[in-house]
Amino acid sequence: MRIWVAALLGAIVAAFAASLALPWDVLHALWLRDGALARDIVVELRLPRALLALIYGATLGASGAAIQAMFANPLASPDLTGSTSGAALGAVIAAYIFGLASPFAMAVGAVVGALAALGLLLLLAGPRAETATFLLAGLATSALAGALTTLALALAPSPFAFYDAYQWLMGSLVDRSLGQAAFAAVPAAIAILLLARLSRPLDTLVLGEEVVQSLGHNIGRLRLWVVCLSALGVGVCVAVCGAVGFIGLVAPVFARRIVRGHPGRAILPAALIGALLLAAADLLTRSAPIGRSLPLGVITALLGAPFFLWLVAHMRWSLSR
């Protein structure tokens, strides 16, 4: 496991450095003409973007692993449970209906939205639903949150609400500040570290709720912590960077290969893998040969959706064996 963690940390450092340096020819040319401007571009534009990719990716990875462990379902993740859509809805309502567009107000709205979505999912599907029930409930929650987001934008006083919100809703790390990165980093780090502290009881959930209770863990409190911490981390990141899908689904699947399948112990490795995946996806958005940057959410969806389909097919194949 240590080798894997070291390799992941190495890859994250490489992706972070690449995120600061690429495209290198532009930076190099600028450095030769105006060193101060080149430094400003790295510090003011590229550094927040690189940091936010790591923060958001790590949050999605850790939250995905914790939610999958809580629901005992490898298809659970913040986007498939509707919490990402719920967070986007909450932030849109705060910013466009109530006119509270400060980062803090949008973050509060997003956290409340994510909490509401996870609560609705628990209510609809129950804590240990069959995969089909779970996916249907998640789909319904996401669809409802998506429809309400569109409605909120349509009812917004500003006629430019749709246009303003479009790029943000597609997920983007562009033009964020160091202040925004710091604003997201604190709650995200708290959420990841506290979720990691729950890894042991989340592991024992494999044995069933009765056994977990007999070991002295409070099941209701455990679920509440997972829901609240995931909503906190994902909500704040969605408020700053918009909705990014599939990282929370994909990262835990790879992380569990490092920790021999333990759902709870996968939380920290999933955070590392999530950070690496989102940093890599952000590099891809800049490297598209179309002369402009692609929305981040589009890249993660293009890569994540086939993976999701493979996962469903793999589960079906496993069940038929």
Place this chain on the structure above:
Amino acid sequence: MSARVNAQDLALAGRLEPTSLDLRGGELTCLVGPNGSGKTSLLHALARIGAPSGTVLIDGVNPAYEPPARRGSLLCYLAASRDISWPLIARDLVGLGLPDGVPQSRIEETLTLLALQTLADRRVDRLSTGERSRLLIARVLATDARLLLLDEPTANLDPLWQLRLMDHLRDLVRTSGRAVLVAIHDLDIARRYADRLLIMESGRVEADGSPSALLTGGHIERVFGITASAEGWRPIP
């Protein structure tokens, strides 16, 4: 040293009437009763599952006030459900949730004891229900817990493994001085292995005594509606 378990006024709303009992180390106690009589509820109350009222003291320590890291050395519970769908490796399942002090060698010994070495590296969700049962039992046997609570441990096991398991539990009780309470439906196994029998009916302990006394008295006829005959147990017409 033999374990001492003292339960006072244990109750679970609507499922278990206030019940007090002592369980002694070195004694294998079997719990029998019809479906819905409260066997699982009594095990749950002793294991502090589902917020029961009343107190349990294990060697003078109340597990309700112990943190999870210490509670595992006081009691260990085997649930009746063998449904585990998460793709965990069998060896890792046996070590799941055990107290920190339990060495890996103990897990390997227990796997060997229950002839699970060849399954140890396979995925749990791909094992048969009987194999999963043996794995979950191995997890309970790998602990040092002073009180073992087992809900239908012989369910899903073939006849040979039912007898092997009960033989092992009896040996364990004799050599380690631990207290073991087993909810079971098979009255013949209870007669053969139990040092003490509890008969439950309608959420309370109806009779408490030696198997020889309780299985030949009128309790079984009245509680279960069956009677002993030359061919075994049969319904009372």
